Amino acid sequence: MEQRGHRTTWIFCVMLLVFSRVLGQIRYSISEEVKEGTAVGNIAKDLGLDRATLKERGYRIVHGTEEPPFRVNQDDGLLYVNGNINREEMCDRNKVCVIDLKTVLENPLEVHYVAVEVLDVNDHAPSFPERETTLEISESALPGARFQLQAARDADTGALSVQHYKLSPNEHFRLEVKDRGEDRKTPSLVLQKSLDRESFKTHVLFLTASDGGKPPLSGNMTIIVEVFDVNDNPPVFTQESYAVHLNENSPLGTTVVQVNATDLDDGLNGEVIYSFGNDVDSSTRARFNLNHVTGVITVAGGIDFEECNRYEIDIQASDKAVATLSTDKSVIIHIVDINDNAPDIEVTSFSNALPEDAKPGTTVALISVKDSDSGLNGKVMCHTSLYVPFMLSPSLQNNMYSLVTKQLLDREQQSHFSVTILAKDAGEPSLSSHKTIQIIVSDVNDNSPEFSHSTYIFYMNENNIPGNPIVSVAAHDYDQGRNAVIEYRIVREKSSERVLTSFLNINSETGEVSAQKSLDFETVKNFSFQVLATDCGIPPLSSNVTVNVFILDQNDNAPVILYPVSSNGSAEGVEEIARNMKAGDLVTKVRAYDPDIGYNGWLLYSFGQVTDHSLFSLDRYTGQIRTLRSLTGTDEAEHRLLILVKDNGNVSLSATATVIVKLVEPKEAFAASDVKSSLKVDQEEDNMTFYLIITLGSVSLLFVVSIIVLIAIQCSKTTQSTSKYLQDSNYDGTLCHSIQYRSGDKRYMLVGPRMSIGSTVVPGSHANTLVLPERRHTSGEKGPVEGQEVGNGTDGGLHLCRYGDERGTSESIMAAPSGNRSIGRRPCR
Numbered sequence: 001m002e003q004r005g006h007r008t009t010w011i012f013c014v015m016l017l018v019f020s021r022v023l024g025q026i027r028y029s030i031s032e033e034v035k036e037g038t039a040v041g042n043i044a045k046d047l048g049l050d051r052a053t054l055k056e057r058g059y060r061i062v063h064g065t066e067e068p069p070f071r072v073n074q075d076d077g078l079l080y081v082n083g084n085i086n087r088e089e090m091c092d093r094n095k096v097c098v099i100d101l102k103t104v105l106e107n108p109l110e111v112h113y114v115a116v117e118v119l120d121v122n123d124h125a126p127s128f129p130e131r132e133t134t135l136e137i138s139e140s141a142l143p144g145a146r147f148q149l150q151a152a153r154d155a156d157t158g159a160l161s162v163q164h165y166k167l168s169p170n171e172h173f174r175l176e177v178k179d180r181g182e183d184r185k186t187p188s189l190v191l192q193k194s195l196d197r198e199s200f201k202t203h204v205l206f207l208t209a210s211d212g213g214k215p216p217l218s219g220n221m222t223i224i225v226e227v228f229d230v231n232d233n234p235p236v237f238t239q240e241s242y243a244v245h246l247n248e249n250s251p252l253g254t255t256v257v258q259v260n261a262t263d264l265d266d267g268l269n270g271e272v273i274y275s276f277g278n279d280v281d282s283s284t285r286a287r288f289n290l291n292h293v294t295g296v297i298t299v300a301g302g303i304d305f306e307e308c309n310r311y312e313i314d315i316q317a318s319d320k321a322v323a324t325l326s327t328d329k330s331v332i333i334h335i336v337d338i339n340d341n342a343p344d345i346e347v348t349s350f351s352n353a354l355p356e357d358a359k360p361g362t363t364v365a366l367i368s369v370k371d372s373d374s375g376l377n378g379k380v381m382c383h384t385s386l387y388v389p390f391m392l393s394p395s396l397q398n399n400m401y402s403l404v405t406k407q408l409l410d411r412e413q414q415s416h417f418s419v420t421i422l423a424k425d426a427g428e429p430s431l432s433s434h435k436t437i438q439i440i441v442s443d444v445n446d447n448s449p450e451f452s453h454s455t456y457i458f459y460m461n462e463n464n465i466p467g468n469p470i471v472s473v474a475a476h477d478y479d480q481g482r483n484a485v486i487e488y489r490i491v492r493e494k495s496s497e498r499v500l501t502s503f504l505n506i507n508s509e510t511g512e513v514s515a516q517k518s519l520d521f522e523t524v525k526n527f528s529f530q531v532l533a534t535d536c537g538i539p540p541l542s543s544n545v546t547v548n549v550f551i552l553d554q555n556d557n558a559p560v561i562l563y564p565v566s567s568n569g570s571a572e573g574v575e576e577i578a579r580n581m582k583a584g585d586l587v588t589k590v591r592a593y594d595p596d597i598g599y600n601g602w603l604l605y606s607f608g609q610v611t612d613h614s615l616f617s618l619d620r621y622t623g624q625i626r627t628l629r630s631l632t633g634t635d636e637a638e639h640r641l642l643i644l645v646k647d648n649g650n651v652s653l654s655a656t657a658t659v660i661v662k663l664v665e666p667k668e669a670f671a672a673s674d675v676k677s678s679l680k681v682d683q684e685e686d687n688m689t690f691y692l693i694i695t696l697g698s699v700s701l702l703f704v705v706s707i708i709v710l711i712a713i714q715c716s717k718t719t720q721s722t723s724k725y726l727q728d729s730n731y732d733g734t735l736c737h738s739i740q741y742r743s744g745d746k747r748y749m750l751v752g753p754r755m756s757i758g759s760t761v762v763p764g765s766h767a768n769t770l771v772l773p774e775r776r777h778t779s780g781e782k783g784p785v786e787g788q789e790v791g792n793g794t795d796g797g798l799h800l801c802r803y804g805d806e807r808g809t810s811e812s813i814m815a816a817p818s819g820n821r822s823i824g825r826r827p828c829r
Contacts, residue, residue, distance in 0.1 A: 028079065029117040032087040037080055040070060040116060043103070044077025047112065051077045057105045068101060070116065079114070087118045122213030124155035126162045128221035135189070138228040139197040146176070147189040152209035152219055159212040168206040173225075175207070189223070197227040198264035229266035234325035235317040237261045242315075242331040245429060247338050250299050256288065256333060259295040261317035268320040277314025277328060284311060288333075297331065309335045339427030343371040343380045345435040356411040356441045364390065364439060365403040369423045377427030385420035390439075392421070403437075411441040412478040445483040445537025449475040451545040455714060458549050462521040463556055469512040471549060475533040483537035491530040491544060501529045513547070521553045522595050526706075528713075546713060555600035555649025561657045562591040571657035578666035583629045587616065590623035590657050592645045599648040608642035608656060616641060616661070625659065637663050 028041040044054050055074040069090075071082040091097030101114040129150050137147070154161040165187045167175035172193045178186045187207065195203075203225040210218040237259065244257045263270040274295045276285060288311070289300040297313070311333040318326035350365040371378045382401055384392055389409060392401040403419065417439040424432035451473060458471040477484040488511045490501055503516045511531070527549055534542035564573020575588045594601040605623040610616060615635065617628045625641065639661040646654035 025113040025115055027115045027117065029119055030081070030085070031119045031121050032085045033121060033123055034081055034085060036083060040079040040081060042077055043072060043079050043112075043114070049077070049105075051075065054105075057107050059103060059105050062102045062104055069099065070101060072103065079116075085118055087120050090118060120156055120158065120160055122156055122160045122211060122217060124160075125217035126152040126154045126209040126211055126219040128152050128207075128209070128219060130221065132222040132224065134224045134226060136226045136228060137191070137195060138230070139195045140228075140230050141191055141195060143191050143194060145191040147191075149187045149189060149207065149223070150221070151184065151186045152221070154209075154211050156211060156213075161211055162209050163212040163216075164210045166208045166210070168208075170203065170205060172203060173205065195227045197229045197266065198233060201227055203227070229269060231265050231269035231319065231321040231323065231325065233264040233269075235261040235263045235272045235319055235327050237317065237327065237329045242329065243334070244332070245334045245336050246299075246303060247429065248303055248335055249338065250303055252299055252301075254299040256297040256299060257331060259297070259315050259317075259329065259331060261295070261327065261329075263319050265319065265321070271320045272317050273320065275316050275318070277316050279314055284313060287311075288313065290315065303335060311335075336428050339377045339425065339429060339431050341371060341377070341425075342431040342433045343369050343382075343423035343425055345369055345382075345421050345423050345433060347435065347437060350437060352438060352440055354405075354409070354439055354441055355444060356409045357444050357446070358405055358409060360405050360407055362405045363402050364405065365437060367392065367401040367403055367421055369399045369401070371423075371425050377425055377431075379426040380423050381426070382421065382423045385422065388417055388419050390417070390419050409441050411443050411480070412447060415441050415443075415480075417441070443480040443483055445479055445535065445539070445541060447478040447483075448541040448543045449477045449486050449533040449535055450543065451475045451531075451533065454545070456545060456547040458547065459552055460519070460549060461552050462519050462554050464515055464518055466517050467514055469507075469514045471513045471547060473511045473513070473531050473533075473545065473547060475511070475543070475545075477535050479535065479537060483535055485536040486533050487536070489532050489534075491532050504529060506531065519551055521551045522557070524551060526550045528710075548710070553597045553600055555596055555647060555651060555653060557595040557600075558653035559592045559594045559603055559645045559647055559655040561645065561655055562593060564588070564590070564657060564659060571655065572660070573658070574660045574662060576662045576664050577631075579631045579633065579635070579663050580666045581627050581631050583627055585627050587625040587627060587661060588659060589625065590618075590643050590645065590659065592623065592655065592657075594647050594653075596647065596649070602648045603645055604648065606644050606646075608644040610641050611636065611639045615639065618643065625661075631663060635663060639663075 026041070026043065026046050030038070030040050043059075044051055049059075051074070054072075054077050059072055059074055061068050061070065061072055067082065069081065069083045069085055071080050072078075073080060087097050090099065097118040097120070099116045099118060101116065103112045103114055104110065105112070133150065135147055137145075152162050152165075162185055165175060165177050165185065167173065167189075172191065172195060173189045174192050176188045176190050178188065180186060189205075205223040205225065207221045207223055208218050209221075210216045238261065239259075242257055242259060246254075246256055259274065261272050261274075263272050273292050274290055275292060276290055287299070287301040287303065289298050290296075291298075295315070295317075297315075313331045313333070314328055315331055316326055316328050318324050346368045348366045348368055354362070354364060367382070369380050369382050371380050380399055382392055382399075384390055384403070389405060389407045390403055391406045393404050394401055403421075418436055419439060420434050420436045422432060422434045424430050452475070456471070456473055460470050464470055473488065475486055475488075477486055487508045488506050489508060490504055490506050490513070492501055504513055505516060506513045511533075513531075528546055529549075530544050530546055532542055532544045534540050561571035564571060566572045573588070577585075577587055581587075590605060592603055592605075594603055603623075604620050605618055606620060607613075607616075607618055612635070615628055615631075616639070617626050618624070618641075619626070623643070623645070625643075641659040641661060643657045643659060644654055645657065646652045
């Protein structure tokens with residue numbers, strides 16, 4: 001019993017000691033959606049502890065089954081983000097989002113509470129519950145009527161939630177928004193002009209919701225307004241008057257005329273029925289029948305011209321509404337005598353083959369027309385069908401005609417004509433007949449070959465196989481037969497072009513061009529030549545086209561070590577450093593370059609072999625070698641570093657350099673020597689920068705001259721040709737994006753096709769790396785920074801545009817579009 005009492009007293013003392021060590025709360029703040037590994041705060045500093053104490057006492061975050069979104073690094077004492085921080089998932093729509101962490105130190109046990117406030121960012125756009133909604137409104141609705149709409153929702157809070165609504169411009173509706181507080185704003189449509197279903201059955205509106213972010217995000221909803229109908233329109237006949245002619249003795253059921261009326265209303269209000277008027281007598285009703293639905297009037301009894309030669313019938317059109325609306329219209333029927341013989345057309349002479357160069361007035365056929373009727377019924381008028389290049393020329397003899405050409409023909413536009421001869425007598429009603437003759441137009445060689453493009457632009461990889469096709473051109477001829485067969489050849493008239501085209505051959509039948517030698521991008525980046533296409537007509541016709549070929553770089557050059565280089569030419573150097581160097585001090589810098597461009601010329605540095613991995617670090621982008629820690633007297637006096645330099649081509653090429661680092665005792669002479677060496681290195685870098693500026697300027701000047709020459713060549717073409725120029729001579733035409741990063745004391749920009757923010761850079765994706773100059777601005781500078789272009793002498797001219805304001809600086813890269821290939825066709829036989 002006494003032992004149990006002592007044990008209880010001991011446990012109470014321990015608990016009292018533990019609770020007495022619980023200290024105050026530390027508070028940090030961080031924005032949501034920051035990257036994993038972002039530092040939140042220095043816990044060691046805020047607790048007044050050194051990093052060694054944190055590690056010895058096992059400082060950690062106490063958590064349950066779920067891993068907390070933060071972690072503590074015992075080595076540096078910093079609190080880091082340990083996963084995705086999504087404020088909306090953690091705190092829903094609370095105005096203040098605080099994550100409480102409980103941390104402990106052991107030996108003795110201490111509990112510290114850390115509060116991290118997650119700040120909201122505008123990462124959600126407003127959205128409507130439905131992308132499209134339909135409202136049904138009667139056309140009798142009065143102005144001022146209100147129709148409440150669904151409100152948009154935004155996962156963000158406060159000023160970043162929905163702030164504004166905007167309705168697309170229209171004359172019938174306006175928008176009113178009611179603020180209900182707590183980030184709730186309800187939009188409503190207000191009718192401001194009466195609706196008319198007959199004018200517009202449907203109104204399509206667009207409602208846009210915007211939040212208060214900078215820049216604001218928005219969401220859209222389509223509003224479809226369907227207008228209900230009321231019976232406010234009577235039927236209307238489609239014609240002002242109906243007057244028809246009907247032959248006597250027409251058989252029963254013969255259609256006389258169809259009346260048609262329309263009603264702009266909908267449903268039963270718009271359905272029309274037809275009936276005879278009240279004034280139509282019984283004898284007329286016995287001779288004609290009216291279809292109540294279609295409005296067709298047909299013959300129901302005998303029609304005799306001598307008994308009555310004219311009928312006037314009243315037709316009434318009514319809708320099916322409860323309150324019926326109707327309209328009356330009179331139909332006049334003229335009974336005419338019968339003309340029962342149609343004209344007869346006869347072709348007495350005909351030539352069905354007509355050359356396309358026939359002159360106007362050339363006779364094609366002789367036409368004679370006969371009619372067995374007499375008087376006006378036997379008087380015949382004759383003409384041809386419309387829209388044909390032929391006409392009838394009357395002769396001295398009655399009813400005799402010549403079919404002649406009335407204009408020049410073009411077989412390429414139309415090679416076959418169907419000419420209809422129409423004959424009509426003068427009877428009442430007149431009778432007519434027609435006859436169609438076929439005329440074929442034969443070809444003459446009147447068209448030159450035409451290339452599919454006014455100028456060809458091709459891209460090809462360097463190191464092509466000699467003799468294999470590199471490009472292909474194609475021309476077509478609108479003529480026919482041998483007049484359309486084409487042969488191709490390369491024009492080699494000028495001596496300057498002969499040097500460039502001497503290694504090119506063209507297949508005269510297909511238009512495929514092959515090179516007899518392998519091309520090198522580092523030697524020739526582009527060239528042009530002319531191809532002549534000639535047809536096999538008599539006489540032959542020809543045309544030419546300019547072909548521009550741009551050579552694309554391949555990874556065929558290994559990196560070249562510039563430093564270190566020993567006296568015998570090998571990539572090996574010796575560096576002496578003092579033993580008192582601190583962590584992060586620069587030991588030396590390996591320099592290399594690659595004649596290729598883009599990823600093929602982007603170099604990365606890495607250790608191949610190193611005697612002590614804990615002593616030196618190598619910047620993979622700049623080649624700078626620095627100390628990882630302070631040197632001590634126990635470190636070896638000599639270290640051998642093997643540096644591997646490789647490019648980022650699809651098939652990577654590499655080179656190695658050896659740096660021997662010797663550790664010597666610090667002396668005053670060494671300090672002076674270091675200062676002198678540093679000044680010398682700075683001077684060399686300044687000289688190199690100066691040389692690079694001169695080189696870039698020269699290449700830019702040559703590029704501008706090339707563009708001017710190309711424009712001059714294109715301007716010398718015929719007015720039918722349309723020039724197309726490539727703005728850049730060495731890129732594949734993909735619009736590029738850029739990603740910036742920093743390594744050591746340099747800033748770099750990685751340029752690649754179709755790259756987006758947050759994407760991973762994969763070696764071999766054909767991008768470029770540019771070294772960006774450091775720019776400093778005072779705190780008072782605002783507004784856009786001057787545009788800056790960065791050209792690369794080997795990459796054909798990338799354009800780097802930089803813009804900035806008080807929030808930072810942004811860059812973008814632009815490149816030129818790519819070309820395409822064409823297919824040839826069959827030559828002369």
